[in-house]
Amino acid sequence: MAVDVVIFTLVKDRLSWLLVEVKDGPFIGKWAFPGGLVRGPESVDEAAARELSERTGVNAGYLEQLYTFGKPERDPGTRAVSVSYMALVPLAQIRLNPGPKYSAAKWQKVNRLPVLAYDHTQVARLALQRLRAKVQYTNIVCHLLPREFTLGEMQRVYEIILRRSLDRRNFRKKILALGLLTPLRRQKIGPHRPATLYAFRQRRPMVIEVL
Amino acid sequence: MAVDVVIFTLVKDRLSWLLVEVKDGPFIGKWAFPGGLVRGPESVDEAAARELSERTGVNAGYLEQLYTFGKPERDPGTRAVSVSYMALVPLAQIRLNPGPKYSAAKWQKVNRLPVLAYDHTQVARLALQRLRAKVQYTNIVCHLLPREFTLGEMQRVYEIILRRSLDRRNFRKKILALGLLTPLRRQKIGPHRPATLYAFRQRRPMVIEVL
DNA sequence: CCAAAAGTGTTGGTCTTACACCCATGC
DNA sequence: GCATGGGTGTAAGACCAACACTTTTGG
Numbered sequence: 001m002a003v004d005v006v007i008f009t010l011v012k013d014r015l016s017w018l019l020v021e022v023k024d025g026p027f028i029g030k031w032a033f034p035g036g037l038v039r040g041p042e043s044v045d046e047a048a049a050r051e052l053s054e055r056t057g058v059n060a061g062y063l064e065q066l067y068t069f070g071k072p073e074r075d076p077g078t079r080a081v082s083v084s085y086m087a088l089v090p091l092a093q094i095r096l097n098p099g100p101k102y103s104a105a106k107w108q109k110v111n112r113l114p115v116l117a118y119d120h121t122q123v124a125r126l127a128l129q130r131l132r133a134k135v136q137y138t139n140i141v142c143h144l145l146p147r148e149f150t151l152g153e154m155q156r157v158y159e160i161i162l163r164r165s166l167d168r169r170n171f172r173k174k175i176l177a178l179g180l181l182t183p184l185r186r187q188k189i190g191p192h193r194p195a196t197l198y199a200f201r202q203r204r205p206m207v208i209e210v211l
Numbered sequence: 212m213a214v215d216v217v218i219f220t221l222v223k224d225r226l227s228w229l230l231v232e233v234k235d236g237p238f239i240g241k242w243a244f245p246g247g248l249v250r251g252p253e254s255v256d257e258a259a260a261r262e263l264s265e266r267t268g269v270n271a272g273y274l275e276q277l278y279t280f281g282k283p284e285r286d287p288g289t290r291a292v293s294v295s296y297m298a299l300v301p302l303a304q305i306r307l308n309p310g311p312k313y314s315a316a317k318w319q320k321v322n323r324l325p326v327l328a329y330d331h332t333q334v335a336r337l338a339l340q341r342l343r344a345k346v347q348y349t350n351i352v353c354h355l356l357p358r359e360f361t362l363g364e365m366q367r368v369y370e371i372i373l374r375r376s377l378d379r380r381n382f383r384k385k386i387l388a389l390g391l392l393t394p395l396r397r398q399k400i401g402p403h404r405p406a407t408l409y410a411f412r413q414r415r416p417m418v419i420e421v422l
Numbered sequence: 423c424c425a426a427a428a429g430t431g432t433t434g435g436t437c438t439t440a441c442a443c444c445c446a447t448g449c
Numbered sequence: 450g451c452a453t454g455g456g457t458g459t460a461a462g463a464c465c466a467a468c469a470c471t472t473t474t475g476g
Binding site: 001038043044046047065067068069070081083137 | 212229249254255258276278279281292294400
């Protein structure tokens with residue numbers, strides 16, 4: 001009984017996930033998503049949260065169960081079952097730590113995926129699919145954005161995840177009409193015209209037709 | 212490591228699920244969804260398919276994983292994990308069989324739910340939610356309809372599941388425009404004006420905006 | 423002839439999309 | 450002054466929701 005966690009973040013305007021290098025077993029040297037066995041006293045959800053926290057130092061963030069694979073090729077022969085999760089965390093909060101189980105950990109852009117250990121190629125496909133679907137009808141992008149952000153930054157997150165460009169005026173109209181954001185007094189200073197900063201009113205998961 | 216299967220069907224124009232009466236253990240006498248332990252050589256999906264087949268005699272039908280609960284109250288103390296599934300089968304094909312594990316099996320309308328054993332009240336909510344969402348953007352209703360059916364019958368299935376009435380003309384326009392159905396030469400005879408019979412071109416799962 | 427379901431088009435409103443110009447800032 | 454992103458409104462088309470009457474059959 002194991003868990004695997006696909007941890008997404010944005011690294012320099014690229015959607016990326018965390019890969020770890022397997023240290024031993026039949027898949028030694030291959031890359032995989034972090035994971036591990038569920039321990040005695042903990043629930044499956046808790047094991048996933050622990051894995052997320054051990055690798056990244058993040059305790060909050062967004063964590064969602066994806067799917068349970070009943071026939072992974074991990075340890076072929078035994079019917080090991082693994083429950084996959086996806087997590088969203090803002091890069092700023094992260095302190096990477098491969099831990100004792102893995103020889104390395106790195107952020108990898110979601111395109112150009114190497115061959116992964118176990119059944120993780122399947123897990124990868126599913127996670128991406130779920131993320132792309134879910135940004136369109138929930139407010140989960142709030143977990144990829146900092147507390148305060150401009151509408152331009154928010155739009156960029158959508159464009160990166162959905163791989164298509166959005167019309168700026170239409171995007172603003174829709175997002176603001178949803179009433180999920182609250183404009184802040186402050187503005188973003190920088191090399192260009194200052195932009196109004198916004199924050200999510202609520203960061204708890206909500207189902208709302210976004211795009 | 213266990214599976215639980217919520218089996219939906221339509222009984223006399225009512226959406227119903229199959230409940231079984233628990234024969235022993237702490238939940239003796241309570242109703243639950245059928246389920247059981249995953250056996251040595253089989254995968255989790257196979258265990259669910261076996262449970263469906265043993266209770267109903269149906270081998271094909273639609274089967275979809277719902278969610279994995281890591282902390283059921285089944286056998287409190289142990290961390291038993293159970294993977295829940297939902298199945299759709301047309302009533303006509305079914306031969307109910309409680310099997311040795313259960314003292315009874317019955318179809319129960321989805322409203323008026325009794326207190327269920329284990330964590331099955333949660334499973335029930337999730338299954339209904341998933342079914343209601345999924346009829347709207349996939350072709351899964353094909354698994355609740357007979358091979359040949361009229362548009363009126365199809366519309367009724369939607370109305371029953373979604374608990375709202377639909378406009379007949381708009382429904383026809385939309386469904387026919389999707390091109391999922393093929394009209395048959397034959398017509399349904401009966402006490403009223405004969406209706407054209409239709410069949411699904413494809414019965415494999417497809418994602419299509421239906422309503 | 424009555425009850426019940428089948429079959430069929432149009433219209434108004436809403437929503438979605440496409441599109442262009444000026445503004446504020448740092449360098 | 451120039452490059453870069455911020456900010457704003459409108460018009461055409463697509464889509465959706467609402468709506469009534471006639472037909473066919475069995476009993």
